[in-house]
Amino acid sequence: MLRLLVTGGAGFIGANFIHYVMAHTDLQVVVLDKLTYAGHESSLAGLPTDRFRFVKGDICDAELVDSLVAGVDAVVHYAAESHNDNSLADPLPFLQTNIMGTYVLLDAVRKHGKRFHHISTDEVYGELALDEPQRFTEHTPYNPSSPYSSTKAGSDLLVRAWVRSFGVEATISNCSNNYGPFQHVEKFIPRQITNIIDGVRPRLYGSGENVRDWIHADDHSSAVLRILERGVPGETYLIGADGERNNKDVIEAILVGMGQPADAYDHVTDRPGHDLRYAIDSSRLRTELGWAPSHADFAVGLAGTIAWYRDNEDWWRGQKSAAEAKYSSAGEQVQHGASGQASGAAATGQVISGQVG
Ligand code: NAD
Ligand code: DAU
Numbered sequence: 001m002l003r004l005l006v007t008g009g010a011g012f013i014g015a016n017f018i019h020y021v022m023a024h025t026d027l028q029v030v031v032l033d034k035l036t037y038a039g040h041e042s043s044l045a046g047l048p049t050d051r052f053r054f055v056k057g058d059i060c061d062a063e064l065v066d067s068l069v070a071g072v073d074a075v076v077h078y079a080a081e082s083h084n085d086n087s088l089a090d091p092l093p094f095l096q097t098n099i100m101g102t103y104v105l106l107d108a109v110r111k112h113g114k115r116f117h118h119i120s121t122d123e124v125y126g127e128l129a130l131d132e133p134q135r136f137t138e139h140t141p142y143n144p145s146s147p148y149s150s151t152k153a154g155s156d157l158l159v160r161a162w163v164r165s166f167g168v169e170a171t172i173s174n175c176s177n178n179y180g181p182f183q184h185v186e187k188f189i190p191r192q193i194t195n196i197i198d199g200v201r202p203r204l205y206g207s208g209e210n211v212r213d214w215i216h217a218d219d220h221s222s223a224v225l226r227i228l229e230r231g232v233p234g235e236t237y238l239i240g241a242d243g244e245r246n247n248k249d250v251i252e253a254i255l256v257g258m259g260q261p262a263d264a265y266d267h268v269t270d271r272p273g274h275d276l277r278y279a280i281d282s283s284r285l286r287t288e289l290g291w292a293p294s295h296a297d298f299a300v301g302l303a304g305t306i307a308w309y310r311d312n313e314d315w316w317r318g319q320k321s322a323a324e325a326k327y328s329s330a331g332e333q334v335q336h337g338a339s340g341q342a343s344g345a346a347a348t349g350q351v352i353s354g355q356v357g
Contacts, residue, residue, distance in 0.1 A: 003028045003072040007059050007105065008079030010039035012183040013119070013217055017078065020221035022047055032068055033079065034058045034097075037322065042315060043182045059101035062108070069108035074115035074228065077105055080152070083186055084123075087148035088272060089330055098151035099158070106162040109170070116170040117228055118159045122213070122238070123149035124174060127275035130209060135281040136174070138236050145273045156236075163234045171231040173224060175239035176280045179301065180217035181308040185316050186323040188212075189302075192251055192265075193309045194320055196258045206270035208248030211277035215241040216295035226291045240280025241293035253299065257306050 004021070008014040009031030021027050030053045033039045044054060057064045059079050069075060079101060081087065081094040102118070109116040125136045126143030142157075144150040162168040183190045192202035223239040231237060252262040285291045295301045309316060 003030070003074075005030050005032060005068050005072040005075045007032050007075070007077045007101075008039070008119075009033055010035055010041055010043055010054075011078060011082070012038075012180075012187075013178050013220060014078035015040070015043035015182045016178075016180055016217035017076070017221045017224060018044055018047065018052070020218055021225070022051065024222075025225065027051070029053070030055060030068060030072060032057055032059065032065070036081075037319075038082065038184050040182070040315070060096060060104055062104050065104050065108045066111070069105070069112050069114055072114065074117065075105060075109055076117045076119065076224065076228070077102065078119045080119075080155075081148065083184075084146045084148045085186070085271065085330065086326070087146050087151075089326070091147035091151075094147050094151045098148075099154050102155040102158055106158060106168060106170075110162060110166045110168050114169075115228075115233070116159070116162075116168060117224065117231075118156065118170060118172045119224065120156050120172055120174045121149065121152050122174050122176045122240070122278045122280055123275065124153040124156055125278075128277040128279055130211065130277050135240075135279040136238060137281045138238055138284055145275050169233040171227050171233060172236040173227055173239050174236065174280075175220050175223070176213035176215050176241075176243070176278055178217045178220050179214055179305055181305065181312070182315070183217075184323070185319050186326065188247065189250065189254065189305065190309060190316065191323070192254050193258070193306055194316055196255065196260060197310065197313070198320070202251050202255065202265040203268045204247055204251050204265055205268055205274060208251065208267065209246050209276070210274060211244050211246045211279065212250075213240050213279045214243035214245060214250075214298055214301075215239065215293065216301045219293040219295050222294065223285060223291050226285070226289050230289045237285045237289070238280050238282050239285060240282040241296060242282075243298055244277075244279050245298065250302075253302055254306065257299075257303055 009018050010033040028051050032055050081097050087094045124142050124144050125140045142153045144153040159170050163170050179189050185194045219241050251265050256262050
């Protein structure tokens with residue numbers, strides 16, 4: 001395989017994948033990205049022009065997609081509307097890009113007979129209980145909670161249908177929560193890091209007991225490359241690095257890592273429908289394809305991520321006020337003196353205790 005079309009390559013995980021591919025392979029890459037609020041061409045600055053080309057465009061543009069797919073050997077599909085909170089405020093773009101965009105790509109790879117890899121999320125499986133050892137496997141039934149995760153589940157099912165009905169050579173990977181450089185400041189970890197840089201207290205939804213299974217973006221990239229090289233068409237692989245942590249622990253680690261008291265954060269009301277826990281069993285990827293993560297130490301990866309946001313304020317500063325304005329317009333406001341337990345109020349991110357400082 002020589003030439004890849006990577007959709008969404010100007011977003012967080014896509015950009016990390018492009019840098020990983022440039023550093024670790026000889027592949028040629030074309031990125032197709034619409035440059036929504038979440039896409040930043042600057043994340044791809046300085047890449048070698050003999051191996052890399054950027055095309056600004058929409059994956060829903062069938063003519064453009066057809067012409068690009070015709071010129072490559074495989075498609076890696078990252079492009080999506082990716083943020084749960086945005087999907088609660090306005091689901092329509094999620095349906096358009098995540099469902100219709102995936103359909104347009106699938107029809108093009110079907111027509112041109114190209115290999116397809118679909119990037120998906122562990123959120124399609126819904127939530128796990130906090131106090132049970134179960135983790136998601138490739139056999140866990142789909143049970144998505146949010147408009148975002150339901151559109152990702154729908155896109156996964158489209159891929160499976162195009163495999164079965166039309167013989168498309170596609171694989172799917174469902175990964176857990178990524179962290180690392182180039183992540184939009186609307187997301188949990190960069191939001192808190194950039195808040196602290198700005199002298200604003202971090203904001204924890206509900207009690208903070210919710211667990212996410214963190215993986216460094218470079219480990220996601222190495223797993224996707226491994227699936228492209230050795231994955232069996234028609235199969236699904238779960239990607240995870242055994243990184244379960246609750247949100248409270250993560251926020252405290254960020255504060256301590258940035259020289260602040262561990263308790264200098266505010267609880268805010270819960271995200272509606274907030275999934276309790278995600279956890280990935282990646283045994284299949286490890287045993288069948290021989291993959292293993294390289295960034296197993298979350299503390300080291302988090303320190304590197306904090307350093308990256310400190311060193312790259314030019315990259316994120318322009319996003320910050322718009323991201324915070326979205327949280328405000330969704331109802332976020334400071335309230336003093338409450339416990340931090342989820343109140344059930346509908347407004348996402350409404351502060352219910354504490355004070356900036
Ligand atoms: P992101 O929001 O940072 O980036 C998405 C990118 O897609 C942006 O560059 C945006 O401009 C582009 N895009 C959006 N709509 C488009 C369209 N219609 N046409 C072309 N480009 C479009 O997202 P991310 O966090 O990097 O996630 C990338 C993929 O990985 C998504 O499919 C997401 O579901 C999946 N995923 C994310 C995580 C995570 O922790 N962030 C975990 C597992 C899976
Ligand atoms: O599990 C994979 C998914 O991880 C991906 O499919 C999504 O694209 C990606 O956005 C991410 O979804 P989450 O909803 O888990 O990520 P987010 O960064 O929005 O939130 C992580 C956790 O932190 C979640 O439990 C909500 C909580 N949170 C979030 C924000 C923004 C807070 O407590 N405070 C916050 O300010």
